[in-house]
Amino acid sequence: MCKKEMSPKENFNVIVNKTEIVAAVLPIQEHWLPLSNLDLLLPPLDVGVIFCYLNPIIINNLEFNSIIKILKTSLSETLVSYYAFSGEIVQNSSGEPEILCNNSGVYFVEAFADVDLKEINFYNPDESIEGKFVPKIKHGVLGVQVTQLKCGGIIVGCTFDHRVADAYSANLFLVSWSELAQSKPLSQLPSFRRSPLFPRHPGYYDGSVDGLYVPIPIVPLRKLETLNPDDQVISRIYYVTGDKIGHIQSLANCCDRKGAKRYQRSKLESFSAFLWKTIACGVNVETSNFKNFRFGIVVDGRTRLMSSNVDDDDNRGKWVKGYFGNVLSIPFGEKKIDELKAKSLDWTANAVHEFLDIAKTEEHFLGLIDWVEAHRPKPSMAKIYVTDDDGPTVVVSSGQHFSFKMVNFGWGDPIFWSYHFPWAGKSGYVMPMPSPKGNGDWIVYMHLLKWQMEIIEASAFHVFEPVTANYLNLI
Ligand SMILES: *[C@@H]1O[C@H](CO)[C@@H](O)[C@H](O)[C@H]1NC(C)=O
Ligand SMILES: *[C@@H]1O[C@H](CO)[C@@H](O)[C@H](O)[C@H]1NC(C)=O
Numbered sequence: 001m002c003k004k005e006m007s008p009k010e011n012f013n014v015i016v017n018k019t020e021i022v023a024a025v026l027p028i029q030e031h032w033l034p035l036s037n038l039d040l041l042l043p044p045l046d047v048g049v050i051f052c053y054l055n056p057i058i059i060n061n062l063e064f065n066s067i068i069k070i071l072k073t074s075l076s077e078t079l080v081s082y083y084a085f086s087g088e089i090v091q092n093s094s095g096e097p098e099i100l101c102n103n104s105g106v107y108f109v110e111a112f113a114d115v116d117l118k119e120i121n122f123y124n125p126d127e128s129i130e131g132k133f134v135p136k137i138k139h140g141v142l143g144v145q146v147t148q149l150k151c152g153g154i155i156v157g158c159t160f161d162h163r164v165a166d167a168y169s170a171n172l173f174l175v176s177w178s179e180l181a182q183s184k185p186l187s188q189l190p191s192f193r194r195s196p197l198f199p200r201h202p203g204y205y206d207g208s209v210d211g212l213y214v215p216i217p218i219v220p221l222r223k224l225e226t227l228n229p230d231d232q233v234i235s236r237i238y239y240v241t242g243d244k245i246g247h248i249q250s251l252a253n254c255c256d257r258k259g260a261k262r263y264q265r266s267k268l269e270s271f272s273a274f275l276w277k278t279i280a281c282g283v284n285v286e287t288s289n290f291k292n293f294r295f296g297i298v299v300d301g302r303t304r305l306m307s308s309n310v311d312d313d314d315n316r317g318k319w320v321k322g323y324f325g326n327v328l329s330i331p332f333g334e335k336k337i338d339e340l341k342a343k344s345l346d347w348t349a350n351a352v353h354e355f356l357d358i359a360k361t362e363e364h365f366l367g368l369i370d371w372v373e374a375h376r377p378k379p380s381m382a383k384i385y386v387t388d389d390d391g392p393t394v395v396v397s398s399g400q401h402f403s404f405k406m407v408n409f410g411w412g413d414p415i416f417w418s419y420h421f422p423w424a425g426k427s428g429y430v431m432p433m434p435s436p437k438g439n440g441d442w443i444v445y446m447h448l449l450k451w452q453m454e455i456i457e458a459s460a461f462h463v464f465e466p467v468t469a470n471y472l473n474l475i
Contacts (some may be wrong), residue, residue, distance in 0.1 A: 003386060008121035008468075014113045014132045014147060021139060022072055023105035024079035024086050028118035029394040032092070033084055033099040035163060036197040037327045037372035038301075038365075041375050041380055042091075043212065045162045048134035048420035050155055050406070052117060054474075056411030057152035064148045068110055071156070072145055072411065074181035075106065082173050082190055084164055084324065085142040094133065097163060099141070109145040110134045117153035117475035119309050122292065122416065125235045125445070129420050133157040154411075157420075167419065168300055168324040171402040173324075181409040196305060197327075203370030212331055213371060214386055215378045232450045236423050238464040239471040240432075242440030248274045248463070249321035252349035253360040265349045269356065271296055271432060272396045273349035274463070275456075279392065280340035282455030296332030297356055298397040301365040330382040330395060331359040332415055337391065340344040385427050392452065400442075404433065416472050418445050428452060436472065443467060 056062050062070075062168050079086040087101040111134065122129045134351045135143035141161040148154060150265035169190070176186050186290040246268050252270035253263060265273070282291055302320045305327065333355035340348060358364060372380060384393050397419075404417045419431045435441035444464065446453065456464055465471070 004368060006458045007119070008123075009119040010121065010127060012115035012119075014111050015110055016029055016111045018110040019138075019311055020108050020110045021105035022075050022079070022144075023103045024083060024252045025073075026080050027077040028080075028083050028086065028101060028103040030100070030102045032194060033087070033101050034194060035097055035099065036194045036325050037199060037369045038197060038378075039330065040372055040376070041328075041382060042163045042326055044378075045421075045423055046137055046159050047162050047167070048129075048159045049061060050133050050166075050416075050418055050420060051174075051407050051414040052267075052416040053154040053156070053262070053409075053411055054117065054415050055152035056154055057148075057363065057445060058459055062411060064154075067148075067409075067411070071144075072108065072180050074177055074409070075108070075144065076179045078140075078173065078177040078386045079106065079475045080421055081104070081176065081186065084257070085160070085173060085442075088141065088413045089139055089161060089163060092262060093468040096377050099164060104140055107135060107137055107139040109143070111145055111147040113147050113149050113155075113170060114375065115149060116151040116372050116467040117149050117155075117305060117415075118406050120469075122237050122418065122459075123468065125237055125418070126422065131416075132234070134159050134420050137161065154432075156407075156409075162326070165324060166300070167323045167326050167399060167402065168302065168327070172403070173405055178407045178409045187432060188322050191319055191322040192324055193319070194325070196319055197324070197325075197369055198368065199370045199373035199432070203373050205367030205371040205374075206363070208458045211365050212329070212358075212383055212470045213368070213380050214383045214384065215375045215380045225281070233426070233428075233447060234450050234453055235445065235447045236419070236453060237418055237467045238444045238446065239435070240442040240444055240463055240465070242420070242442070244463045245271060245440070245442060248345075253348040254290055254344065262346070263350070263353070265346075265353060268396070268398050268400065268432070269295070269352045270345075273345055273352045275394065275396065275458075276352070276429065277340050277345055279350045279455055280393065280458045282452075282459060283337050283392070285337055291335055292334050292335050292391040294332050294384055294393040295389065296330045296354070296382075296393070297352070298360040298395060299329050299331060299356065301327040301329060301359075301362075301400075304360065304362045305365050305377075309359045309385075311377060327365070329359045329365060330384055331355045332384045332393075332395070340428045343471075359455075361390070385425055392449070393430070394448065394452070396432070399431055399433035402433070405436065415474070418443055420445065422447055 137143040137144040249270040
């Protein structure tokens, strides 16, 4: 029965009806696609994302079988341009990972869940999403799961290998896939041309890069660290209204002694400062032995690399928009917990602004590429992820500019979406995304140590509200 009112359902079953491999519809000339120096900074990690749709079965009178057929046909068409997603990562003779583009295909799962969309407790993705709506990649570098829900809803979940694509690239792919599902031309073609990310000869880099990246002895396995039980990591999804963000921003912008505004801080800077300070304020320095707190923000270098490095003006814009791969840097700051507690939010926002400044230039990214080149074939990683036990670390990413709303396969805009990245490391990961309402509200996915989440829920519950069907206009 599909009732109007329903409370969250903790236990429901997801039954996998079929698994298969979907390959590009046209033959692909087998070839090797090198990872760029910026891709090589990623350890083997899988990232998940889900998109939820209300009742395509009732609204468009589509049978689930037709939905699957549309999705599979358009996926095999999309893979013609996005052939890297149809390949495999293989270690080459120099011991580095490289993509073998042999059209080995995408792992594709069809499933059914005996739950209605509005009963799913998205607030606790460890229970509701993990192992249920995003597939484990059993083959290749991309997995897709399409799940039919009890009352006609559909969830499309994808898992991709982060070494092949960052979230921006995955979003490009999803938009292209949905365009082809609607028989529309592609609004953007992907580019796998690595030359704009080639190192310079001779290479050079600023000393600041040494502070942000480290060579690591061996590539960590899927599970980065084995955590002790006290260090349990959990995921939660919150709804944060635009007025709350606006208020935090006004505090972060706050005034000098005469009451005049000093600086304008972005929403992301202000939000990050708020999170940094909130968690710090809950840390008991005596019992935890923590002195410092590292906080980082993922920066997309596409627009920074726009100014040169590509042959002509016309190609620049296209390269920036279409480049498929990782173009990320993770600058971070480290502050004493006592200082974060004592100082005001605008001081913290200033600290965020300062560390972000390092990664704001094209030279930073070119330097980073040269830095990687100087250390290869030894693998390297962002330093913030290589935790010592000196204190907590949290990284904020930003999905604010992704066109989630465009992931419409022909049966309406998604009514909910979220990234799902429950990696095993001790560093926290936070992904703010726009709300499907498009009104300036945010959906915030957080993957943090349990004690950090408890601090947030105890002291910032007025900002972070558990996402419910109500917020998604499902009831
Ligand atoms: C190995 O892979 C790296 C990164 O994908 C690539 O740059 C390099 O050229 C490859 N080396 C060989 C010998 O194929
Ligand atoms: C592609 O390459 C992988 C790795 O070598 C191999 O396991 C797979 O069978 C190949 N697939 C095809 C279709 O050639």
